[in-house]
Amino acid sequence: MNKDLCIHSWPGSYYLDSEKRWVYGKLSLTPGQLAFTSDKEGLTLTSFKLSAITSIKKETSSFIFSSLTVLVNGNEKHWFSSLQPNRTVVFNIIEHFWQAQLLSSDGVEVEASPDRTSKGKQLIHLASSSHQRLEDTAKVLHHQGEQFDRIMKGLDKIESDMDVANRLLTELESPPWWPFSSRLRKAQQETKSQQELPRSASKAFGKEGLILKVPVLYSQGQDPNLKQGTLAVLCSGLEICDSNDQLVHKFRREDVDDVKVQSPYEMVVRQRFIGKPDISFTLQSAKMTDVVSIVEIQYSKKVQFKDDLLGLFSPEDSPVSDSVGMGGSIWNADRPSLSALMLKYKATYTYGREE
CATH class of the missing domain: 2.30.29.30 (Pleckstrin-homology domain (PH domain)/Phosphotyrosine-binding domain (PTB))
Structure with a gap:
C-alpha cells in the first residue's frame, strides 16, 4: 500500500x-x-x-x-x-x-x-482511555435508564388498560351465547401471531449470513460529519450500525444500485429513487480493502473505481480487470485472489453474476 x-x-x-x-x-x-x-x-x-x-x-x-x-x-x-x-x-x-x-x-x-514494551504501553493507555469513556457513558446510561423505567411503567399501564378494553370489545362484538365466539377469538390470536413473526425475523437478519464485520466511519448523504460505527457485510446485503450497535441503515442486496470506491479506505454505497432523494452512505475504514474484495464479488459491475486511483496500482495483474466498471481493480496488491475468496465463502454465499 x-x-x-x-x-x-x-x-x-x-x-x-x-x-x-x-x-x-x-x-x-x-x-x-x-x-x-x-x-x-x-x-x-x-x-x-x-x-x-x-x-x-x-x-x-x-x-x-x-x-x-x-x-x-x-x-x-x-x-x-x-x-x-x-x-x-x-x-x-x-x-x-x-x-x-x-x-x-x-x-x-x-x-x-521502537520495541514491544512501548507498544504495550500504548495499548494499555488505549485500554485505560476506553475504560474511562465507558465509565462516563455508564453514568449517562444509568440516568437515562431511570427515565426509561418510568416510561416503561407508564406504557405497561397503558398496555394493560388496552388489553382490558380489547377483551370487553370482543365480548360485546361476540357475546358468550353466540355459537361462533370461540372461533372468532382463535382467529384473532392467529392474526396477532402472524403479525409478530416478521418482527422477530427482521431482528435475526443481521445475525444470519454474516461474512465480515469491521469498524467503520460513516455519514449519510452530503453530511461531512463522520461518525464511528460498524459495517456488516451479509450474504443478503449491508448493515451499518452506530457505536452502540444500533442499526442506522440496512441495504438489502437488491437495493444497492452502485458502489463507488473513492480511495483504498473509502467507498460510497447508493440506492436510487424516482421522485425522491437517493439514499447514500459514505463509509471509511482502515479495513476497507477486505470489504471491497467481498463487495466486488457480490455486486459485480455495480462497483466503480475512481480514475486517479488506477495509476497508484497495477490493474493489469488483477484477476477481475475485465469485470470492474472502471476497467481494472486496485486491490491486487494486498488481497487474496477472487477464486480463493469464492471458495472461502462458498458455504454461506451463492454467487450470482449480473449479465
Missing part, C-alpha cells in the same frame, strides 16, 4: 511552541503518518508516525478555543485548533486509523515501532 497516499486533510491551525503563536495551515493524515503544513511558507511544521502517538484528546486552549491534542512518545504534546469541518470529525478519523495501526499484527509501521 502507498504510504504517501493522503487519506484526509483538514484546514486548521497549529500551535508553534518555539514561537508561542498559532500558525494556519493544513493537517494531513496518511496510512502511517500525521503532518501539519503551513499555508504561508508551505513548510512542514511537524510530522510524526501514528505508531508513535500515545494518546489523542479533545481539550480547550486558553479556556476559549476547542482544540485537539496529540501526545507523541509520552512527553511531546501537539495542539491543533480551528479544524474544519469540526473537531469531532477530525478526532474520530484520526483515532480510527491510529487504533487500527496499534492493533494490527502486520505492516511496515508496526515493524518500525
